[in-house]
Amino acid sequence: MNLWFTEHHSPNVKFSIKVDKHLYSGQSEFQKIDILQTPEFGRVLTLDGLVMCTEKDEFIYHEMITHVAMATHPHIKNVLVIGAGDGGTVRELVKYPTIENIDMVEIDQMVVDVCMEYMPQTASKLTDPRVHLYFEDGLKFVRKKENEYDLIIVDSTDPFGPGEGLFTKEFYGNCYKALTEEGILVNQHESPFYEEDALGMKRAHQKIMGFFPISDVYQVHIPTYPSGHWLFGFASKKFDPIQDLDASAWNGLGLETRYYNPKIHVGSFALPNYVKEQLKDVEPKH
Known part of the structure; x- marks a missing residue:
């Protein structure tokens, strides 16, 4: 018997994996976990039938x-990660000896527990002594903080369900x-x-x-995400992701990566025209 998992990528498109x-x-208090x-x-x-x-x-x-x-700001020591229950973001962060503290706030403890058991590839570094886990609402957690973190990574689910509050003004x-x-x-x-x-994506921007x-905004190719074309937002009070990138300093760290390198870093900010037009739609008119 052939078993297939199918996710709707749009009302007219399905994506299936054998x-x-x-x-x-x-089933946790918040979502279905498989x-x-x-x-x-x-x-x-998968969470609620969507590939994470x-x-x-x-x-x-x-x-x-x-x-x-991390390659743009050379002195990041204190990091807040919101979401990221699979642990993969934390795994990448702990590669940096200069990071002193990582607070990870995940609303659903069951996701972390399941990933620790079934997805050690991503979750194995959640036990690093610099990592502090908080099982609560990221929106409420960050509300109480002021002038505390050098970097905040919002590794959330989509802007509905448990992740909805992480896309608000x-x-x-x-x-x-x-x-x-x-x-x-x-x-x-999100995807453009x-x-x-x-x-x-436009609302968040x-x-x-x-x-x-x-x-x-920068882009990446992720085969299992809707359309494969995915975006990240980079927002900063001081550092420009291109001008302040110190490629030689990052290369000098000798970190092992399979996708990221400083040339990909620069290239990922070169967006297709259709995406630039979408972003321009919501940018203030000068």
Whole structure:
């Protein structure tokens, strides 16, 4: 019998992955959590029927949400990660000996527990002594912080369900306040390709631009995400992601990456015209 997992990427498009075995299924207070064993992508984590990460392509997402900021700001010591229950973002951050503290706020403890058991490839570094886990609402957590973090990474689910509050104007304003005067905010920014995803992307960009003097968008190719074309937001109080990149200093760290390098860093900010037009739609007219 052939088993297939299918996700709707748009009302008119489906994406299917052949499944060898359904390893885990559970319902938390917030969402349905499943782990699938697949022949092409290895183990796959889905939340509410949407692919969050797979063993085969997770490195692309996690490296690009982490290393772009780390290569831009050389003195990041205190980091806040919101979401990221699979642990992949933290795994990339702990590669830096200069980071002293990582606060990770995940609303759903069951996601972390399941990933620790079934997805050690991403979750194995959550036990690093510099990592402090908080199982609460990221919106409420960041509200209480001021001038504390050098970097905030918002590794959230889509702008509905448990992740909805992480796409609001209030949330981005609180992130701005929680950052130091040299602080950087990086967030997963949805896809520009399908209409519904593009709407979420434009709304997020518009809200972030209202707070940060530097607000850019960069792109990445992730095979299992809708359309494969995905965006991240880079917002900063001081550092420009291109002008302030010190490629030789980052290369000198000798970190092992499979996707990220300083040339990809620069190239990822060169956006297709259709995406530039979408962003221009919500940028203030001069």
